[in-house]
Amino acid sequence: MHELTFFRTWLPVIYLYVAGGIIFLAGMTIIVKSKSLKLDRPMHKRWFYVLLFGYFYYLGIHTFLTYAALNF
Amino acid sequence: MEQAIHTTPIFWIIIAGYFVLILGFGSYFAKYNKNTNDFFFSGRRFSWWLITMSIVATGVGSHSFLKYSAKAFEHGFSSTMTYMNDWFFLPFFLFGWLPIVYYTRIRSIPDYFERRFNRNVRILATIAILGYMIGYIAIGFLTMGKTLEPLLGWDLYTIVWVVAIVAGIYITFGGQTAVIFTDLAQGFVLIFAGLLVFILGINYLGGFDIFWNALPADFKLPLAHFNKPSNFNFVGIFWQDGVAGSVGFLFMNQGLIMRFMATKSVNEGRKAAAFNILFLLPISTVVVSNAGWIGKAISIVTPEKWDTAIKLDHVFTQVASLVTTSEVVFAFIIAAVVAALMSTVDTLINAVAAVVINDIYRPIVKDRDDKHYLHAAMVISAGATLLGVVAVTFFDNFPTLYEAHGFFHSTMTPPLVIAIFLGIFWKRYTTLAAVATFLVGAVLMWLGNKYPAGLIGPFDHGIEMDVTHPYTYIRALYNTLVCLVSGVVFSFIFTRKVEVKIEIFTAKVVSNAKAHLHSTDSPVSAFGKVYYTLIWGFANMINSFVLNAASDEKLDGITVWTLDKAREMFKGSKPNDVPGEEPVVHWKIEASSDSYVRFSHMQMKEMAANVGDLVYLSDKRRWLGGLKSVHSVYAEPHDEDGVVYMTPDLIDAGLLVEGRALRAEKEM
Missing domain, CATH: 2.40.40.20 (Barwin-like endoglucanases)
Incomplete structure (x- = not known):
């Protein structure tokens, strides 16, 4: 078992959502710039929000689970 | 090996009964196949919910229960990492690869490479994809062997051979509609079976509080330690699974691609993928990992009940046997896992046959009737099964299935992943650059494997190098980077204009060499013949790689930047x-x-x-x-x-x- 250092607790969460966030942002930028995702279309706009929601949804899950493991 | 878990004939009758039932279910729906389009793509007709459930069995069914239970027992809730890091690539998939695949009606990944580049790049992609699929088949066989090892008490390789023969029989049932419906049923059954183990396990322990409080905080963290130990650390697994694995699964899995092509529209495919990742993957991760968590809690709360000598890959079978009080329930759980594995392996063997027939055999042996190709497909299926069995020996060298699978993903996926990615998202990516991604990338990956400390070491994020299996996971970062750099650098050197010049120049060299070789006016010496033959061969090879290199028109519909064109081509007029x-x-x-x-x-x-x-x-x-x-x-x-x-x-x-x-x- 490891000691509960920053390397064990919060660094993986931060790395995951910064490195993953860069990939995600690159993807969002390319699909918007290439007009594959057209923000002027209502259905595509909904997909834009679903994609953003998914990123923060998983960030929320990992933050909650880390907090719960350390405090409950 | 001795039989660790004792079973009665009832157990084996239930296993056989389950197989018959699930095969019957699949073959009933096989009658809906009217033509080859139905057989491979189900006539592009299904709703998102049906496809998303059938995807569960594709992901969960293959090797997951055993490998994740083993890691969950060893490292806790962080075994969920691999199921919870797929969202980052979803924009690329939903609005990049999925519409391209759907609207261009490509039939395989090599088919995409031919349309984007040329026939030779298709051949390279075919080799890479076959290596990927055969590796997957081997891991499937190894998993089935390890599931049944403690039940049968036989030698692992005897089980693998028996399983391979049964897979050969299983393969006769088929068609995409049958696979979708078999997987739909198995998706529900697997989720039910996995959650049943969790509920029975909590009950066995005496309640959720006992389970939660028995486990230390370190065990309950959702992500692993940043860089320790070398066989399970966060940063290595992020690059191996979160990047190479996620892209491999979403972009390279022929079975998954065929599933999305069976949806009635691109939007339904998007819904299926998004729903699967948002809701079914978090459930699936609990389904496949919980036996390890329950096993750990049992080993702490009631240590006398836990067999400490058990192999890690047998944790799932051990926990299922402990928490299920009736042999019928235990048999049902094991049958569900084995049948799902069989279905995954079967799908892969079929996919190998499809790729070999369509991408290699048919272009060589043309204009034969369907019976001939069907017969050839059966021979190829048998060959793929045999190769899969042989490859088991390699993967069995790793301490656990998880590490075997990790090494496999880190090594096999980067060249294809980078070539597909740059092909879709970067218009300047050229044919010679795609060739370099495969060939130069492979050489640099091989060098990394030979000199891990010097080449992979600089990217290790502080992970200690295990001498036996150096950098199992983080090598994915090095491998991905060298393939990416090869692709980008070659695209800048060999631009499309340069490729056209090379094509003209090599064509001239070929024609000159030919003229010298066949000249009757001034015949060349023996040395000259060798010289001109070598020149002819080399120039011909280079020429064949740049032949019909991608022009702007050729990119229509096959990159993310030209998707409107793809829709127009799909419809045949303006949408x-x-x-x-x-x-x-x-x-x-x-x-x-x-x-x-x-x-x-x-x-x-x-x-x-x-x-x-x-x-x-x-x-x-x-x-x-x-x-x-x-x-x-x-x-x-x-x-x-x-x-x-x-x-x-x-x-x-x-x-x-x-x-x-x-x-x-x-x-x-």
Whole structure:
């Protein structure tokens, strides 16, 4: 078992959502710039929000689970 | 090996019964295959919910229960990492790869490479994809062997051979519709079986509080330690699974691609993928890992019940045997896991046969009847099975299935992943750069494998190097980077203009060498013959790689930057995106040798449809998920509201039932 250092607790969460966030942002930028995702279309706009929601949804899950493991 | 878990004949009868039941279920739906389009892609007819459930079995069914239970027992809740890091690539998939695959109607990944580059790049991609799939088959066999090892008490390789023979029999049932429905049933069964183990485990321990409080905080953290230990650390697994694995699964898995192509539209495919990742993957991760968590809690709360000598890959079987009080329930859980594995391996063997027949055999042996190709496919399937069994020896060298799979992903996926990615998202990516991604990338990866400390070491993020299996996971970062750098650098050096010049130059060299070799006026010496033959061969090879290199027109519809063109090509004219309603109508037959549907003027107006637009008609009963449905084209309207006139071929292809109302949707 490891000691509960920053390397064990919060660094993986931060790395995951910064490195993953860069990939995600690159993807969002390319699909918007290439007009594959057209923000002027209502259905595509909904997909834009679903994609953003998914990123923060998983960030929320990992933050909650880390907090719960350390405090409950 | 001795039998660790004792079973009675009832156990084996239930296992056999489950197999018969699931095969019967699949073969019942196989009758809906009307042609090869149905056989491979199910006629592009299904709703998102049906596809998303069948994807569960594709992901969960393959090797997951054993490998994640082992890691969950060792490292706790962080075994969930691999199921919870797929969202980052979803924008690329939903609005990049998925519409390209759907609208261009590509049949395989090598097929994409031929359209984007040329035939030679297709061959390289075919080799890479076959290596990937055969590795997967081997891991499937190894998993099945390890599942059954403690139950049968046989030697692992004897089990693998028996399993391979059974897989050969299993393979005779098939077609994409059958696979979708078999996987749909197994998706539900697997989730049920996994959650059942969790509930029974909590009950066995005496309640959730006992379970939660027995486990230390370190065990309950959702992500692993940043860089320790070398066989399970966060940063290595992020690059191996979160990057190479996620992209490999979403972009390279032929079975998954065929599943998305079976959806009725691109938007349904998007819904299936998003729902799967948002809701089913978090559930699936609990389903496949919980046996390890329960096992750890049992080993702490009631250590006398836990066999400390157990192998890690047998944790799942051990926990399932402990927490299920009846042999019937235990047999059901084991049957569900083994049958799902069999289905995954079967799908892969079929996919190997499809790739070899379509990408290698058919272009060489042309114009034979379907029987001939079917026979060849059976021989290839047997060969793929054999290769899979042989490759088991390699993967069995790793301490656990998880590490074997990790190494496999880190090594096999980067060249294909980078070539697909740059191909889709970067217009400047050229043919020679794609070749370099495979060949130069492979050489640099091989060097990394030979000198891990010097080459992979600089990227290790502080992970200690294990001498036996150096950098199992983080090598994915090095491998991905060298393939990416090869692709980018070669694209800048060998631009499309340079490729055209090389094509002209090498064509001249080939023609000159040929002229010298065949000259009767001034015959060349023996040395000259060797010299010109070498020149001819080399120039010919280079020429074949740059031949028909991608022009701007050739990129139409096959990169994310030209998707509107892909939609236009799919429809055959400019898409009509004006939103319309979805009326319910009754069908009548209109005899014609053409294939079309005719609605009333009023309903055409309701749907905002024009003659020539594409339409999707499905049985009004939504729970059928599109099983009875068909795509067609609007023809000249009539005046009978509430009625659609359809040609007989459509009634037949759509499996439409007389008297049943249809829902009509304008596609584009």
